[in-house]
Amino acid sequence: MIKTAVAGATGYTGAELVKLITGHPDAELTSVTSRSYGGKNIADIFPSMRGVVDITCQDMNPDELKGKVDCVFLALPHKISMGYAPLFLENGIKVIDLSADFRFKSLETYEKTYQKHSAPDLLKHSVYGLSEIYRDEIQKADLVGNPGCYPTSLLLPIIPLVRDGLVRTEGIISDSKSGVSGAGRSLSLTSHYCEVTESFKAYKVGSHRHVPEMEEILTAHAPDKNAGAETAIQGNDKMEAEIQGNDKVEAEIQDHHRLKPAIAENDKVAFGTSDGNVNNIKITFVPHLLPMSRGMLTTIYAGISDNATENSIRETLADTYRNNFFVRILPEGMFPDTAHVRGTNFCDIGLWVDESSKRIIIISAIDNILKGAAGQAVQNMNLMFGLDEATGLKIIPGAI
Amino acid sequence: MIKTAVAGATGYTGAELVKLITGHPDAELTSVTSRSYGGKNIADIFPSMRGVVDITCQDMNPDELKGKVDCVFLALPHKISMGYAPLFLENGIKVIDLSADFRFKSLETYEKTYQKHSAPDLLKHSVYGLSEIYRDEIQKADLVGNPGCYPTSLLLPIIPLVRDGLVRTEGIISDSKSGVSGAGRSLSLTSHYCEVTESFKAYKVGSHRHVPEMEEILTAHAPDKNAGAETAIQGNDKMEAEIQGNDKVEAEIQDHHRLKPAIAENDKVAFGTSDGNVNNIKITFVPHLLPMSRGMLTTIYAGISDNATENSIRETLADTYRNNFFVRILPEGMFPDTAHVRGTNFCDIGLWVDESSKRIIIISAIDNILKGAAGQAVQNMNLMFGLDEATGLKIIPGAI
């Protein structure tokens, strides 16, 4: 039985972790913390859990949890996470961080996108928690930077195609649409029911903090980059080498949807402001806000290589994700629907190739709170503790 | 391992049964039937189930299932169910019928409300599947008439109060609000997205077929009726005696929401058209359609007896449902929210008594597809096969 703690248990991601661990056959919930609801029982904060979950929110105390907890989930805002992670690691507690603080290898990129990092040495130590892609590294890790939801929805379908040179790395477009829960449980006019219902819009056009995270993971998988990375490996950690080669891995999960007035974008992270490294993959990313609670759909546009066909692309994806329970490659003519993955840890992928114009349309769907956050975090915990990665996550989907 | 079949597996209730049985540790899905999708795999009809459920819809053949199936769920329209139930029973297969066909004890009431019954002898044999109330009888039953969702939401909170004489049996009002899924998956202008969103209305005012079902079960629990029923018991089946004594009423679950133009109500079943039996409880029931997919909330108004207080009522409910996992009596000042029971088999109950005017407001919430249909059906299956009634139904609720 894995003893777990959830820090930040009263946000939507934290609450989903509480739910998943409560239902997990090989894990149990030992401690939960909340800055807003200290001293209150989870079942009083979330009346749905009445009679099912019975645990009181405490103050965060890494020392006190020593020996009592095997694994902590940090569902905290970035900047806060980086302060706690080292304290847990020192106490022998494995850390799965759902903020942006440990998703990057490059200190420079992290600090340019967010702020000064207080635990820079841990960046190289942490593993990017995109479970299907970094499974081997995650199994050995004690610190995982869980991916953002937008990056997950783009990277799972596109990495195999970039890796095998089937799509052109210039001009990749990620037109993404997310449910409101991605913006978290805190209050904001953009999450007000009357502002969301019967409304659809883009936001943070040209400035979303998930862009560097996507670009640098993608760059790490670009054919030439990989080649370089492979030859550069001296030690025994292939994954670390892969990622060292690029320095743009980053993002922030907690409040990345928190819309700001479109006019006053002070914290812009302009994409396309390349550092001149011609090998770096640059993507165009536009996030949109859907009038629904949970679910994310990403429509990807890319050019395909001269020798690529719909068949070869479909086979590559099928090969990559064969025996990967949570990635479903849909047959020809079928495309994902967020409703079909709602409440599950699945990532559904459909595609169509216009061979005359050599362009591909790939569509992926995930539940932003599950495969995009808490579900993938538990999948990573399973890997880190030697369990089947689907343990506790085999949620049976329904019709509605 | 209980081998089960689901007839009518491609409606919303049927699909939920497929989901629940697939995730049930002690049951398995042996056969599914569908009139509309014969020959198609469930995962092709519901792409959410791809990779999780793999079973093909067949034609219904009770003889062929003999020896292969222990229990069949009939998620069929009324009239259709009554034709199949005897065939399954003859083949030694237990039947849980989700239509109205086996909810009534009184043939007369059934036929007045619906149509001629082709298996009238089975009415006395069948047990009304309100699990918490008829648990003992269900455990011994081989034919269960699973309750309607509206009756479930009214009866669970009110039966204990009627039984103990805490509320006055005249003038009980059930103001109920249901999500759209109650109207089923078949097409109708009243289920069209554009007609439902940002819309709220009452329907079938004064004529809903669930009224006889509610009234007659309630009447069976009225103090004087019980007294009469007790003295009338000759045999050893108390429950049957209880129910024989009153015109067991029933309705139809499959399409009871299927709204008809309010003007042309041909199939009105006027309530209040009492047969002159002064002991019969008459209720006022108004169903409303909520702009949401699943969930049901019923606000009940009743006068309380002279000696009743909020405390005595609260204690009666607490006593009745102590150790009943699926009924949660909320503490003073808390009231149910459909979101808190969504996706679960819970029935949440809150109440407020205005002692000066001697009136009570009781509010109950259920998920209409679960406790109101498929969930309660599986709960009944568990009882019929000697399992803990919560087996396979301990769905952990989340925050959203």
Place this chain on the structure above:
Amino acid sequence: MIKTAVAGATGYTGAELVKLITGHPDAELTSVTSRSYGGKNIADIFPSMRGVVDITCQDMNPDELKGKVDCVFLALPHKISMGYAPLFLENGIKVIDLSADFRFKSLETYEKTYQKHSAPDLLKHSVYGLSEIYRDEIQKADLVGNPGCYPTSLLLPIIPLVRDGLVRTEGIISDSKSGVSGAGRSLSLTSHYCEVTESFKAYKVGSHRHVPEMEEILTAHAPDKNAGAETAIQGNDKMEAEIQGNDKVEAEIQDHHRLKPAIAENDKVAFGTSDGNVNNIKITFVPHLLPMSRGMLTTIYAGISDNATENSIRETLADTYRNNFFVRILPEGMFPDTAHVRGTNFCDIGLWVDESSKRIIIISAIDNILKGAAGQAVQNMNLMFGLDEATGLKIIPGAI
């Protein structure tokens, strides 16, 4: 051309006033104020109005508006309104107050329900702005207390029946359901999209501040009360006399939906705590929150008098509201739908009588922001300035 000002123009009610006046053929918008957005143009706050409305929010200054403005709408929280109303009146500006501050005749009831009143003398002077009922008085008024949305939805259908003795005044129940916009534009967890969608619940059970407002207006129309009031009339203002006779009229419109945690209801105004006056009408009122933006439906239950029939009741309503454009009495078998009044100033009313049990079900629907707030306020302005009451309010409804 009526020159108008809107105080509190950036809430939902204020913005609707801005919209209505902009489109009004005989009124113009001279000034708008906002505490939150001072100095900003309305079109920057509500981008929908770009190119259509061009006016900058200012600080409130009643003296400065003297001679420039004929009529001010106070879309302000209660307590704030009472401070400004006298200043406008002194400057010869007519006041339509949408808060609760001038809805009551009884100082005692107001202060018991809200707080100390700073302009108590104005209570007798103000007219309750239920347009169809108090039309004559409103035409002569310079201070109108615009009704709450819940009271409007109950009072329009029930007043004629109480007045004519067709319904029994004991045991009237108002089961009301409101869209989220009623809670205003300010931030609250209960207005968070993810908490509202696919959710339905009651709130403030037994303690809503609209109850005294409803009870006392109703009491003023009770047959015996009227009799007493008539004889008590000394002066020439029948309406004032009518209302003097009761002291329970009150409420608050701005934040009456602002849900509080059900457990900690500190500001409870228990209904049923009668002062012993046996003539006072007491109602049972339960408000519910609908997962939609705007719209309100009230289901009313009452006993009918011995000599009342569905026909006599229907005729009374038809007579009362003949030539009243905004009240539509639906034919037998038809019931209101909030979607049918959305975006309009209509109040639709349908009813059904169970003559055997002598009970009536009346259902009314309004748009809570229009007939429930801004629309009725403009209707009152039209009356106060001698215009056809429908001027600027003949919004043509569509199908969706």
Place this chain on the structure above:
Amino acid sequence: MIKTAVAGATGYTGAELVKLITGHPDAELTSVTSRSYGGKNIADIFPSMRGVVDITCQDMNPDELKGKVDCVFLALPHKISMGYAPLFLENGIKVIDLSADFRFKSLETYEKTYQKHSAPDLLKHSVYGLSEIYRDEIQKADLVGNPGCYPTSLLLPIIPLVRDGLVRTEGIISDSKSGVSGAGRSLSLTSHYCEVTESFKAYKVGSHRHVPEMEEILTAHAPDKNAGAETAIQGNDKMEAEIQGNDKVEAEIQDHHRLKPAIAENDKVAFGTSDGNVNNIKITFVPHLLPMSRGMLTTIYAGISDNATENSIRETLADTYRNNFFVRILPEGMFPDTAHVRGTNFCDIGLWVDESSKRIIIISAIDNILKGAAGQAVQNMNLMFGLDEATGLKIIPGAI
């Protein structure tokens, strides 16, 4: 007073026409037809219109309307429209057709995309009703092919940029999202509330019939095409010449959203199957279905020309649409929201240029039923009858 008829008045587009004409100061509704509701009054079909609209649906009879009607709106399915249009024209009645039947200049393209055309001679005679672009031609027209909603949302922002050579014509992507009302009022599982709410998906990927309509109008505005077209002009009708030169393409508005099972796409119109004309613009178009009733947002991706900048593009759009009431070019940093155009005839346009990668993101929002259908049709009627184009369309938007 323009006397108008609406054929197909009981679909969502038809009903919106009824609403707009009822509120139009210079037009009146003389006749409405409906295949499904013949003999019924509009107010019985749409109870929202009770007391406001009073007209009975009749059978279609162009001869009988001669002399009684000046203008007919055909809100009919394609193929049906082409049969009626000539009969109205022969009777001197101007025709605004909302189907695809008169949007194309090229008979070949129409017949390849739809079916055999029964009035091919009228294709050259008809004018494409994109009001802002073809205003002069529309003013002289007696037959207008009203544009599809998707084409409107793409063409208004992109035509000026293509025309002035500011964007590259290869690789234009239109990622479009539409509310459910676009699929019409007829019944379909994909419009079932429970299938739409909390769901988002792409549909008809690679095969939507609006693609030829978009491509050929765009091609008509391509710089080199225009040059060719100009030289080809023999007669005095520049617009006709412009359009003759390219395979005017068209689609069908009534049921273009009517989703088919993604697997069995029999009526695919593969895009990219160029006829070898290198001048033809090819676009990539992916339509998506939003969980909301009305509204359409299109995110356009394109490469910009070497000399183009965000400023020059912004100025071109501002110049093109200066004094065009219904097109609002948003300032830098602001992007459209469907909620801001809901219920209006506006098209809002925002943009962002990544100058380093020479790519532009343009986002447009319309109400699909108004600027995308009925609103633009009335705008065209205004033009055809010499009125200000905004007459009857100056709907004041609100905050919600």
